[in-house]
Amino acid sequence: MSIPRFEKILMKVLIGLVAGLGILFAAGIASIIYTSYRNPLDPIYQTDMTGFEFRVQSGRNADSRAARQRELQKLAEKFKLETLRCFLFRGHANRPTYCILMVGSIPPDADLSEYEPRTIQLKNPWVRSALKLSGAEVPEDDVCRDLEHYLLDRRVFVWRDRIVFSTVAANPTFLFKEADKRAFLEKYISPRKK
Numbered sequence: 487m488s489i490p491r492f493e494k495i496l497m498k499v500l501i502g503l504v505a506g507l508g509i510l511f512a513a514g515i516a517s518i519i520y521t522s523y524r525n526p527l528d529p530i531y532q533t534d535m536t537g538f539e540f541r542v543q544s545g546r547n548a549d550s551r552a553a554r555q556r557e558l559q560k561l562a563e564k565f566k567l568e569t570l571r572c573f574l575f576r577g578h579a580n581r582p583t584y585c586i587l588m589v590g591s592i593p594p595d596a597d598l599s600e601y602e603p604r605t606i607q608l609k610n611p612w613v614r615s616a617l618k619l620s621g622a623e624v625p626e627d628d629v630c631r632d633l634e635h636y637l638l639d640r641r642v643f644v645w646r647d648r649i650v651f652s653t654v655a656a657n658p659t660f661l662f663k664e665a666d667k668r669a670f671l672e673k674y675i676s677p678r679k680k
């Protein structure tokens with residue numbers, strides 16, 4: 487018994503369609519795996535911010551956040567920071583969390599006497615990556631100063647002649663467009679209003 491010609495063509499089309507959908511499905515899974523496991527130390531966005539001000543997030547504890555923002559701004563003014571190199575890193579592969587790091591240059595003989603002389607191993611991979619991306623050559627087993635009294639939602643590290651402001655933040659959705667990444671960064675630091 488032979489299958490009519492129309493049915494043979496229809497079967498070939500269906501087999502081709504199923505195979506094509508299978509290939510698309512496999513490519514989608516491969517894309518998700520690649521995105522999840524690519525190097526998290528490559529920033530998804532970076533820019534230089536000149537004439538900046540730290541921003542306050544609204545919501546719970548807005549008063550204490552405003553006080554910390556003022557302290558960070560005083561610190562930036564104390565060291566006469568004009569420009570910060572800002573980096574946005576993916577914090578978690580499967581959730582829209584981001585590490586924001588801002589690196590500035592300070593005088594090598596900067597007065598840090600009013601801060602607790604606490605040193606920690608420079609093991610934070612995002613801080614190391616931000617320092618390297620800003621032109622520093624960071625040895626593997628080096629230490630840095632941790633300015634402890636900023637620890638609540640932002641950390642400040644001093645390494646040799648660099649200061650690093652670090653924070654972790656979440657967003658409701660993943661950031662794909664450059665404009666969205668910049669807008670997200672400007673929730674935390676933005677050009678000073680004139």
